[in-house]
Amino acid sequence: MRVRVNGTPVEVPDGSSVLAAVRAAGLEVPTLCHDERLSPSGSCRACLVRSGPAVVAACTTPAAEDADIRTDDETVAATVRRVVELTVERLPAGALDLPTELAAVCDQLGVGPEAFDGVGQGPGRGLGRDDSHPYVRLDADLCIACGRCVRMCDEVQGTFALTLVGRGADTVVAPGTGGPWVESACVACGGCVDSCPSGAISGPVPLPVAAAPTATVTRTTCGYCGVGCALDVHTSTADSNPDTIPDPMADPMADPIPDTDGPAIVAITPAHDGPVNRGHACVKGRFAYDFVRSPDRLTTPLVRRAGRLEPTTWDDALALVGRELTRIRETHGPDSIAAISSARSTNEENYLLQKLMRTVIGTNNVDNCSRICHAPSAAGLTATFGLAGGTNAADDLDDADCILLVGANPTEAHPVIGARIMQRALNGARLVVIDPRRTGLARVADVHLQGRPGSNVAVFHGLARLLLDNGWVDEAFLATRADGWDELRALLHEYPPEQVAELSGIEPAILAEAARLFGTARKPSIVYGLGVTEHAHGTDGVRTLANLAVLRGAVGTPNGGGVNPLRGQNNVQGASDMGALPDLLPGYQKVTDDAVRRRFGEEWGTPVPPRPGLRIPEMFDAALTGQVRALYVFGEDILQTDPDSGHVRAAVEAAEFVVSQEIFPSATALAADVVLPGASFLEKDGTFVNFDRRFQRVRPALDPPGLARTDFAVVTAVARALGGDLGCPTPADALAECARLTPVFAGISHDRLDNEYALHWPCRGPDDPGEARLYEQEFATPNGRAQLAALPWAPPGESPDTAYPYTLITGRRLVHYNSGTMTRRTPNLALVPDEHLEINPDDALRLGLREGDLVEIASRRGSITAPGRLTDDVAPGEVFLSFAFPDVAANLLTSGETDEVTSCPEYKVTAVRLRKG
Numbered sequence: 001m002r003v004r005v006n007g008t009p010v011e012v013p014d015g016s017s018v019l020a021a022v023r024a025a026g027l028e029v030p031t032l033c034h035d036e037r038l039s040p041s042g043s044c045r046a047c048l049v050r051s052g053p054a055v056v057a058a059c060t061t062p063a064a065e066d067a068d069i070r071t072d073d074e075t076v077a078a079t080v081r082r083v084v085e086l087t088v089e090r091l092p093a094g095a096l097d098l099p100t101e102l103a104a105v106c107d108q109l110g111v112g113p114e115a116f117d118g119v120g121q122g123p124g125r126g127l128g129r130d131d132s133h134p135y136v137r138l139d140a141d142l143c144i145a146c147g148r149c150v151r152m153c154d155e156v157q158g159t160f161a162l163t164l165v166g167r168g169a170d171t172v173v174a175p176g177t178g179g180p181w182v183e184s185a186c187v188a189c190g191g192c193v194d195s196c197p198s199g200a201i202s203g204p205v206p207l208p209v210a211a212a213p214t215a216t217v218t219r220t221t222c223g224y225c226g227v228g229c230a231l232d233v234h235t236s237t238a239d240s241n242p243d244t245i246p247d248p249m250a251d252p253m254a255d256p257i258p259d260t261d262g263p264a265i266v267a268i269t270p271a272h273d274g275p276v277n278r279g280h281a282c283v284k285g286r287f288a289y290d291f292v293r294s295p296d297r298l299t300t301p302l303v304r305r306a307g308r309l310e311p312t313t314w315d316d317a318l319a320l321v322g323r324e325l326t327r328i329r330e331t332h333g334p335d336s337i338a339a340i341s342s343a344r345s346t347n348e349e350n351y352l353l354q355k356l357m358r359t360v361i362g363t364n365n366v367d368n369c370s371r372i373c374h375a376p377s378a379a380g381l382t383a384t385f386g387l388a389g390g391t392n393a394a395d396d397l398d399d400a401d402c403i404l405l406v407g408a409n410p411t412e413a414h415p416v417i418g419a420r421i422m423q424r425a426l427n428g429a430r431l432v433v434i435d436p437r438r439t440g441l442a443r444v445a446d447v448h449l450q451g452r453p454g455s456n457v458a459v460f461h462g463l464a465r466l467l468l469d470n471g472w473v474d475e476a477f478l479a480t481r482a483d484g485w486d487e488l489r490a491l492l493h494e495y496p497p498e499q500v501a502e503l504s505g506i507e508p509a510i511l512a513e514a515a516r517l518f519g520t521a522r523k524p525s526i527v528y529g530l531g532v533t534e535h536a537h538g539t540d541g542v543r544t545l546a547n548l549a550v551l552r553g554a555v556g557t558p559n560g561g562g563v564n565p566l567r568g569q570n571n572v573q574g575a576s577d578m579g580a581l582p583d584l585l586p587g588y589q590k591v592t593d594d595a596v597r598r599r600f601g602e603e604w605g606t607p608v609p610p611r612p613g614l615r616i617p618e619m620f621d622a623a624l625t626g627q628v629r630a631l632y633v634f635g636e637d638i639l640q641t642d643p644d645s646g647h648v649r650a651a652v653e654a655a656e657f658v659v660s661q662e663i664f665p666s667a668t669a670l671a672a673d674v675v676l677p678g679a680s681f682l683e684k685d686g687t688f689v690n691f692d693r694r695f696q697r698v699r700p701a702l703d704p705p706g707l708a709r710t711d712f713a714v715v716t717a718v719a720r721a722l723g724g725d726l727g728c729p730t731p732a733d734a735l736a737e738c739a740r741l742t743p744v745f746a747g748i749s750h751d752r753l754d755n756e757y758a759l760h761w762p763c764r765g766p767d768d769p770g771e772a773r774l775y776e777q778e779f780a781t782p783n784g785r786a787q788l789a790a791l792p793w794a795p796p797g798e799s800p801d802t803a804y805p806y807t808l809i810t811g812r813r814l815v816h817y818n819s820g821t822m823t824r825r826t827p828n829l830a831l832v833p834d835e836h837l838e839i840n841p842d843d844a845l846r847l848g849l850r851e852g853d854l855v856e857i858a859s860r861r862g863s864i865t866a867p868g869r870l871t872d873d874v875a876p877g878e879v880f881l882s883f884a885f886p887d888v889a890a891n892l893l894t895s896g897e898t899d900e901v902t903s904c905p906e907y908k909v910t911a912v913r914l915r916k917g
Contacts, residue, residue, distance in 0.1 A: 003067040018051055018069055019058035029071050030080060030105040032087070033146040034059045035195050036272070037279050038155050044146050045083045046105060050076050081109045090125055090169055091198075092141045101197035102144065127172055132180035134827035135188045135204055135287045142200035143172035149192035149201055156280055158422035161185040162192065173200065187814060188283035188831070189415065194269060204287065204827070205267055216263065218701035219271060221688050222285040223344060223681025224817050226567025227394075227416050228690025229285050230274030230757075233682060233701035235263035262703050265289050265682070275758045276394050276690060282415035283828065284817055289682065291664075291825035292702060298663055298677035299706025309675060314707065314717070317674055322721030324657045324673075325361070328629045334362035334609070338619040338628045341368040341580035342635025342661075343569040345678075345711050346686030346698055348731035350571070350578040351586060351738050352715045353634055357613075359606045360724030364582050364591055364613030365628070368575040369636055371616045372643070375902035376533040377565040378576060378588070380542025384550070384787050386780025387744075388588050389573060389693040391555050391562030392525070393760065393772035397421065400561045402430040402521030404514075406545060407456070407531020407908075411440040412814040414529075414566050414691075421527070430517040434459060435531060436809060437880060438873040447514040450875060453807050453909045454796030455504035456532055460544040461793065462500030463515045465492040467551050472519030474553030481779070482550050484788035491790040503793060524554045525561025530568060530811070534908045536797035539901035543789035550786045556775030567691040569818065570681065574689035577745070577761070578738065582613030587742030603741055604727075615903045616642070617896070620651035630657040635678065635711070639667035640819045640886055643894035643905040644861050661714055664821055667886065676718075677708035680822075684710055686731040687753065692772075693760045695745075697753045796909040797897025804859065804911035806843070806879055810890050811908075813882045820884035835888035836869040838880040839914070844870050847914055854917030857881070859893040859910055865917045879912070 002011050005025035012021045017040065022029055032044035042060035049058045050070040063069070070076075084105060088096065096103045096112060106112060127140035145164055150173060153162045161184050163176045173192075175184030193203045222229040268289055272279035291297075301317035302309040328336055339361075341353045350368065357366040370378065378388035385391060397403065397420055410418030418441065425431040425444050433445040434456070442448040451459050467473050468489060478485045497508030518524050526549055532541045546555075546563045554560025567573050579586035585608070589596040597608040614622055620642075622628040631652065642648045652658055652671050660672035669675045683704045687695050704710060709717070712731055719726045728734035732750040739745045747763035747770070760770035778784035800807050815832040816823045823829070837855050849855060855868045857879070866881065866888045874880050881890040897906040 001063065001065045003063050003065070003069060005069045006072055012063060016063050017059060018049060018056060018061045018063050018067070019047060021063045021067070021069060022049065022058055022071055027071055029058055030084065030108060031059060032084075032102060032105060032144065032197050033148060035148050035152070037195075038148065038151045041147055041151065044087065044144075046080055048076050048080050048083070049073070055079070081111060084109055084111050087144050095142055095198070098199045100199045102199070125170060127170065130181045132182040133186065133188070134182075134830045135190070135283065136181055136186060136193060137202050138173070138181060139200055139202070140172045140174070142198045144198050144200070145171040145173070146197060148195040148197065149173050152191035152195045155423070157187065157189045157191050157419050158426060159185055159187050159189075161187070182831075187415065188287060189419075190270070190281055190283070190286035194279070203267060216701070218699050219697070220682070220699045220701065221570070221690075221696040222281075223570045223688075223698075224282075224284045224288075225414050226570055226572055226691040227276055227414050228570070228688060228694055228696055229277035229281055229416055230271035230696065231281065231285060232269045232271050234266045234269065235701050236266045237263060263701070265292070265701065276692070276694065277416045280416050280419065283815060283831075284823060288817075288823050288826040288828050290827065291822040292680050292682050293705065294664070294825040296665055296825070297705055297708070298665060298669070298675060299708050300677060301707070302675040304673045309670065314709075317676060318717055318721040321659055321674055321676075321718055322723075325630055325722060328657060329361060332629050335365060335613070336627065336629040337361050337363060337632070338365035338614055338622070338630070339632040340616060340619070340634060340636050340638065341366060341575055342711070343369045343572040343575040344635050344681070345571065345575070346684055346731065347571065347574040347578050347689060347695075347738075348686040348728075348734040349684075349711045349715060350575045350580045351734050352712060352726055352728060354578065354580045354586075355604065355726055356715055356719050356724070358608055359604050359726070360719050360722050362609060364609050364611065365619065366580055366613060367582050367616045367619070368580040369569065369616075369641070370572045370576045371903060372641070372905050373530055373568050374533055374565055374572055375904045376538035376542050376899050379902050380539045380546065381563065381565075382588070384543055384546040384789065385555070385775060387762070387774060388576065389761070390564035390691060391549075391774045392564055393692045393694070394420070396561045396773065397424060397525060397527075400424060400429055400523050400525035402432065402517050402524040403561070404432045404434070404518055404524065404526045404548070405441060405445075406434040406526065406528040407533075408527060408529025408566050409435070409437070409439040409441070409811065410527070410529070410566055413568065413812040415814065417566065430521065432514045432517055436875060436878060446517060447510060449506050449510060449514055451504035451506045453809055453878065454535060454799070455793070456535065456541040457537060457544050457791065458495060458500050458503040458793040459506060459511070460541070460548060461492055461495035462497055462504075462506075462511050463518065464488070464544075464547055464551055465495045466497065466512055466515035467519045467548070468492055470515070470519060472515070473551045477553030477557070478551070481556070482786040482788055483783070484790060487790040488547060488788045491792065494792070518548065519552070523559050523561060524549070524552055526563045527566060528563070529566045531908055533565070533899075533904055534906060536897050536899060536906045536909075537794050538899040538904050540789070540791045540794070544791055547788050550788055555786070556779065558776075562773070565691065568812070570690075571688045573691060573693065574687070577689055582615055586738050587744050589742070600741055603737065617898055617903050617905070620648055623651035623655045626654075629655060630659075631655050632659045632661075633668055633672070634661045637666035637668045637819050637821060639671060640889065641883060641891060643891050643907060644896045645889060645891045646862055647896060661711060663708070664825070666819075666821060676714050677704070677706070678711040678714055679704040679708060684712075686712070687735060687750070689761070694758045695748050695753060695761065696758045697750070797906045798895045798909055798911050800877070800911045804913045806877055806912050806914055808857065808859070808890075808893060808910040808912045809874075809878060809880045809908050810883055810894060810910070811880065813884060816882065816884035818884065824884070835866055835882055835885040837866040838871050838874050839868050840872060840874050840876045840878070841870045842876045843914075844868060847916060849916055856915050856917045857893060857912050859895070859912045861895065862892040864889055864892055879914070
């Protein structure tokens with residue numbers, strides 16, 4: 001529609017607000033309660049303008065065709081000025097000297113002490129401060145009751161932790177519990193900090209970011225979970241590199257590395273134009289960055305001499321790596337060396353490491369940690385649809401009217417996506433959660449299917465049976481775009497609700513309600529996590545879950561949200577995309593394909609080994625038998641994160657030579673013969689691929705500390721020490737080479753990403769925008785049709801019995817990330833200082849346990865002790881632990897049972913016994 005702003009014609013989309021029309025005209029009006037991420041409030045009245053004869057709040061008033069909008073009306077301007085004067089009248093002295101939005105508005109309007117008695121000059125209202133939280137500080141005297149923080153918490157995060165209290169001019173924000181902020185429901189996403197216009201709520205830096213001497217803002221991608229949040233890293237000119245090398249065994253909570261010669265992080269803020277996070281973040285991405293200068297950061301190479309790791313030079317460390325790996329290769333053959341790549345490092349670094357193994361060492365013995373988390377996703381999605389990634393972009397969640405969330409706890413493990421799912425549920429979308437635990441989203445779900453661990457396939461078949469029985473399948477879609485319907489239909493007769501109840505413990509009526517919600521939805525979406533994949537039949541779980549989307553015709557069509565795995569680490573998708581896999585080259589091209597191998601060999605100048613290499617669990621078994629003599633572990637703490645860690649330690653000890661490329665003295669690094677200090681994601685140049693197949697740039701905001709090098713440089717140097725040349729001088733060169741060899745990445749480059757910000761793969765050429773939603777024309781299977789899977793349920797690899805009657809489930813927690821390597825070296829440790837065992841109160845009563853009592857948890861492989869926490873979030877007979885704390889080594893307990901297709905471990909079902917410690 002066309003409107004006039006101060007007499008100038010402007011075109012704006014239908015439904016635009018008056019404020020949007022004013023901004024489209026290149027003008028601004030003051031705002032204090034407005035944030036583009038929130039619904040308009042109009043409470044501050046600072047954006048008053050004249051529209052025709054009326055004076056309206058620009059943010060809440062819809063623009064009308066031919067409206068005559070005036071921002072230059074003197075009477076209205078005087079009213080706005082008086083409104084702002086009254087807003088700031090009782091603020092304490094110095095309030096308008098802070099570099100805040102409020103101060104900028106006052107400066108724009110000429111509001112200050114000289115213009116209005118008492119403005120910003122008083123002693124304050126005596127409303128107090130709250131400094132109890134390590135990341136969020138409240139100075140109530142600065143609060144102007146605009147409500148932005150409350151709406152941010154409600155409308156974006158969905159935590160509802162804040163409220164406005166008091167009356168009249170003394171109305172201020174406060175935690176909804178009424179106690180200290182640190183004891184509230186706040187999850188420290190930082191949304192309130194980011195939105196506050198007055199400085200009342202601030203982060204760890206006492207003043208807003210703008211108050212710090214910021215020299216540079218670097219746009220990068222978060223290095224925690226796989227959501228792929230865009231972050232702005234604010235660095236000052238203050239120094240941050242150490243002039244002395246700290247003791248690598250130092251106390252991680254000691255004073256940080258002293259600043260001497262480099263930039264320092266002042267703050268990290270979410271990018272408002274971030275394509276996935278849209279100006280939102282979580283406690284880890286927003287605040288947990290102090291680890292980069294932790295006193296025990298590895299800043300120099302270490303080599304083992306006389307049983308002890310000692311500092312050395314890069315030349316000495318690399319020479320030793322070159323000599324030992326060359327000796328082992330020449331004595332025992334290239335397959336006696338194996339490498340584990342890093343899902344936390346960039347695509348370019350993963351590409352380089354797999355190329356090192358295949359061209360310089362001469363083996364396909366390379367794998368990455370997707371093996372122990374999402375390998376069943378790659379296998380299952382490829383078998384069903386043709387490509388090893390989720391089918392839809394995150395944006396499609398916005399249109400879903402039913403979300404089936406399975407085996408995932410995104411409000412803790414993927415908080416930004418968890419918040420988006422929460423908002424969809426609060427705004428009317430139906431939410432069905434399948435999870436043995438009562439997670440945060442399970443609490444607000446329309447239906448929670450709380451089945452026993454290991455029952456997934458039976459539950460998915462039960463839902464499919466009900467879709468069939470009630471006529472909720474898309475027969476036309478099945479006829480034209482899918483194979484295997486007859487076989488699946490025959491199998492589903494074995495899974496009536498009563499049989500599913502026997503296998504899973506889910507009542508038939510609850511299963512039926514879940515099927516009804518999913519079966520009658522207009523745009524259903526499936527989102528799942530490790531609770532589907534980390535099972536002995538994880539690939540079967542992915543395939544039978546995918547059946548549900550195919551039966552509804554809800555994949556590859558405009559009316560469906562498809563099937564989308566939530567990747568646990570920042571670059572799990574990308575590490576596999578880049579070919580850090582024993583049987584697949586970059587782009588999931590089979591190493592056994594002669595034509596593919598020939599193409600890579602011609603580009604690389606050396607033949608590619610034809611035989612698939614070892615998977616991670618097979619590497620450990622081979623080390624124990626002497627088949628593998630050397631392990632190169634890049635960015636993984638396998639002694640803490642891999643299952644049956646006693647078995648893993650025995651494998652590491654059996655190997656003749658172990659290299660650990662790390663940023664901290666992890667358990668694996670401390671067991672290595674050579675430790676090569678690498679870089680964190682805040683010090684890297686390259687790209688990550690997030691959970692919805694989106695390539696995004698990673699840019700260095702800092703230099704690695706001390707003598708540490710980027711991991712790209714380290715892998716390049718290792719190749720040279722072995723007499724090789726990887727031929728990729730820069731990360732941009734590595735991605736360009738990968739694109740030349742990989743059709744699905746052919747259109748992706750650093751230059752494009754610098755200009756276009758993000759690109760989904762497949763992206764097959766320089767003009768291809770990428771495919772955010774897959775399979776709209778046909779599936780990528782050999783015949784172009786989806787392949788339904790008629791796979792019967794099978795029991796888990798390990799089940800409770802009389803000796804070990806409880807089931808242990810492992811997973812993540814909000815505050816700590818994975819093994820806690822990074823987050824335990826930040827103030828996050830103050831929020832959650834230790835691990836605890838979640839146990840149902842009924843079980844605790846039978847065992848004579850009270851809250852906080854020590855509990856010994858024993859499996860067939862070992863025992864550990866942890867304090868108990870009583871909660872009905874876990875069902876009777878089940879307990880839960882995370883693996884973030886080395887002193888509660890959950891993976892000492894987990895079994896060596898693996899998925900029969902991919903060798904992914906069964907972390908989600910471990911039989912244990914409990915007794916009071």
